[in-house]
Amino acid sequence: MRTLLIIVGNIILLLLILFIYTMLWYYIGAKGKRVLFTKRNSSGTKLYWIIFWFLAFSFVIAAILRSTITINNMLTEMFTYISAISLAVFCYLIILFPITDFIKFMLNKLGFRGKGRAYLSTVYGRGISIFIVVLAIVILGFWHAINQTTTNYTVNVNKKAGKIKKLNIVLVSDVHMGIMIRENGIDKLVTSINRLKPDIVFFAGDMVDESTEASLEKYYSSAFKKIKTKYGVYSITGNHEYMNNAEVAIKYMEKAKVKVLKDEAVKVNDSFYVVGRNDAAGGKVKPLKEVLKNVDKKVPIIELNHRPVALEEAEKNGVDLQLSGHTHQGQVFPFNFTTELVFEDSYGYMKRRNFNLIVTSGYGTWGPPIRVGTKGEIVKINLDFSK
Structure with a gap:
């Protein structure tokens, strides 16, 4: 009975982690969609979400390939790189987007008007600057990692x-x-x-x-x-x-x-x-x-x-x-x-x-x-x- 409870508990914990992980990625995906598509029903949104969820769970594909292919395989290596870089991007987007959402909320509360508000709305509202910052962080971080x-x-x-x-x-x-x-x-x-x-x-x-x-x-x-x-x-x-x-x-x-x-x-x-x-x-x-x-x-x-x-x-x-x-x-x-x-x-x-x-x-x-x-x-x- 105790063993069964441990197994059930582990399954529930795994499902909870998976749910939180999926929701966090969805939050990032929704932000990315706002940057790339100005219209709600743009024709490319379906393809966007397919690529997005592929990147989100690429680490699962990489893990499966590593466990089933025992020789050095280019496909395994490619998925491993994709999953690792996707994780790096995700880490900083999930930190920076909530910060900018808070800044946007405060700016609205403070009642910014005119050109300044329009500019800040473009930068913080759509999140363009965040993607640029994260891209710079990942590129510099990669360079730093290979130069010991x-x-x-x-x-x-x-x-x-x-x-x-x-x-x-x-x-x-x-x-x-x-x-x-x-x-x-x-x-x-x-x-x-x-x-x-x-x-x-x-x-x-x-x-x-x-x-x-x-x-x-x-x-x-x-x-x-x-x-x-x-x-x-x-x-x-x-x-x-x-x-x-x-x-x-x-x-x-x-x-x-x-x-x-x-x-x-x-x-x-x-x-x-x-x-x-x-x-x-x-x-x-x-x-x-x-x-x-x-x-x-x-x-x-x-x-x-x-x-x-x-x-x-x-x-x-x-x-x-x-x-x-x-x-x-x-x-x-x-x-x-x-x-x-x-x-x-x-x-x-x-x-x-x-x-x-x-x-x-x-x-x-x-x-x-x-x-x-x-x-x-x-x-x-x-x-x-x-x-």
Whole structure:
């Protein structure tokens, strides 16, 4: 009986989400129709609504194609791009149109007259300016998403790491190879990493997602072999690996000579520990105390945790530096405010006593292929062992 109630509850929730989604898209569609058609019964309105609803539910078509076509397919890729861009446009239209409706309402209440009212009525009433603004946001956001930067940090750890005095770390997270990051993008990533001459490289999860084809996984398994380091490349899983096939992703990482850590700690060069946590999306996660039971706490400990969570647990168990991703820093404004509410630290560097945390905004994108108010990045960390 309980199982049946859960199923019914999930169906009702899904239908409610679908209803709200449809109504929001209809609101946008009605606004768009007013911009494109001045007459109520214009001949092109039927075609307009057909194209509009196709765009609104293109992500469903893309998801079906991805689940049924296992090889790299141009049709699947096309629908994936269409759905991603449509979602980007939708996000900003659903924010800006209510704002302009409110402005229009206030202008009417304030009693604007003459030419000024006619001009404002054209701009705000029909919504032409909103479409222009959103188009500019999406174009600039797309450009920003494909032009990643390098962010530098210097962190001091008051522990001795054998003969190592300084460690040059390169951190990469949330690449989401598939929609935006394809073969050329993978090559660009490898080149960018090597240019920083890292001692060690960390992949902090979500390197792949549900849009990553098998052919692309084979490609990165070859490309990542070209990464040059002193002490190797280490990786963990994020939540999106489990939306595809985590075991396959791990297999291709290991083919690339990348060490995938699954709730385990390894000692590197007999100098420091690297601890890799499983993501909660993959099921049960071991307590950190259990993972570190054979670890010498007098030696520096670097923890890879896809999500910037369990900070008190990390500090309590002697972790010196936690490296995380996941948040994308919200990826598009104003969702950065959401991540700031959810996580104690959703981006950047935080220090608390002897515990250090760095959260990266990630390299790639998920969903809308744009970044607004955030940046895609590779993180370079100069880690000093000062004791």
